[in-house]
Amino acid sequence: MILLAQLDSQLPTMLNYFPKEHTLKEKILLVTGAGDGIGRQAALKYSEYGATVILLGKTVSKLESVYDEIVKLGYPEPAIVPLDLKGATAKHYQDMGNTIIGQFGRLDGILHNASFTGHIGPFEQITEEDWQAVFQVNLHSQFLMTQALLPALKLAKSASVIFTSSDLGIKGKAFWGPYCISKFATQGMMEVLADEYENSTVRFNCINPGPCRTKMRAQHFPGEKPESVKPPAEIMTPYLYLMDEQASTQTGSTLNAQY
Ligand code: NAP
Numbered sequence: 001m002i003l004l005a006q007l008d009s010q011l012p013t014m015l016n017y018f019p020k021e022h023t024l025k026e027k028i029l030l031v032t033g034a035g036d037g038i039g040r041q042a043a044l045k046y047s048e049y050g051a052t053v054i055l056l057g058k059t060v061s062k063l064e065s066v067y068d069e070i071v072k073l074g075y076p077e078p079a080i081v082p083l084d085l086k087g088a089t090a091k092h093y094q095d096m097g098n099t100i101i102g103q104f105g106r107l108d109g110i111l112h113n114a115s116f117t118g119h120i121g122p123f124e125q126i127t128e129e130d131w132q133a134v135f136q137v138n139l140h141s142q143f144l145m146t147q148a149l150l151p152a153l154k155l156a157k158s159a160s161v162i163f164t165s166s167d168l169g170i171k172g173k174a175f176w177g178p179y180c181i182s183k184f185a186t187q188g189m190m191e192v193l194a195d196e197y198e199n200s201t202v203r204f205n206c207i208n209p210g211p212c213r214t215k216m217r218a219q220h221f222p223g224e225k226p227e228s229v230k231p232p233a234e235i236m237t238p239y240l241y242l243m244d245e246q247a248s249t250q251t252g253s254t255l256n257a258q259y
Contacts, residue, residue: 017241025050028104033114035062037214041232042239047075056081085141093148106155117179134178158248163190165206194252203251210258
């Protein structure tokens with residue numbers, strides 16, 4: 001017979017997770033796509049728990065709006081990095097890494113969240129331009145950014161890098177070619193990094209948000225009632241957990257935010 005206490009200790013730690021107040025105090029966390037949707041909510045959540053958040057995104061007005069909200073709520077003042085991942089080069093990320101080290105001395109975490117779907121349509125009609133744009137934003141930028149920021153991550157006592165996967169990165173789906181394949185590759189990059197950095201101070205994991213009430217979802221499921229899917233605020237537990245020291249030994253995993 002398995003005692004309840006034994007069963008409890010066998011559960012994955014996220015299921016037992018209860019964040020302490022200010023659990024991210026003094027952490028420096030970078031969130032990509034922080035101006036909207038899930039990234040915006042994650043930036044607010046990290047700030048609520050005491051982190052100084054570096055808000056990276058394409059549309060400056062959206063980043064400013066998140067900045068204003070964080071400041072109004074009395075959370076630590078964030079920083080803004082306007083950057084279009086589509087055109088960014090290795091030099092942009094190297095400069096960013098040097099600036100972060102110069103300003104903060106280290107980086108405690110990255111949430112790779114920004115992505116876009118590109119055109120949805122048959123494989124035969126995927127243009128090279130669309131393929132390249134989706135891979136540039138969803139994958140190549142994550143490669144360049146992670147590589148350039150590893151020196152800053154290694155300066156932290158314990159650092160966490162979170163990638164964003166999708167149901168479409170687990171099972172291929174017709175007509176979602178470039179987006180779907182970029183999410184499979186994202187999962188692969190996380191697994192390679194987790195294996196290479198096993199037993200180091202930097203951990204790598206993925207979160208699969210599941211269907212979530214954002215602009216991206218509304219754009220591709222126009223007939224769906226928005227209230228039928230959860231808003232970003234209701235899927236934040238794994239986002240917080242993986243940045244928390246309580247998850248300091250967790251690496252190489254993919255957490256489902258909803259199932
Ligand atoms: P969203 O509402 O469309 O937000 C995406 C964010 O990424 C926006 O802030 C956007 O900035 C930014 N972004 C897009 N292209 C960029 C670029 N070239 N450079 C810099 N920033 C860029 O999407 P979401 O639904 O929150 O999705 C967040 C993540 O969850 C994505 O990785 C997505 O694949 C994943 N996901 C979402 C769902 C869902 O149902 N929502 C399901 C599975 C996975 P701008 O607003 O300035 O364009």
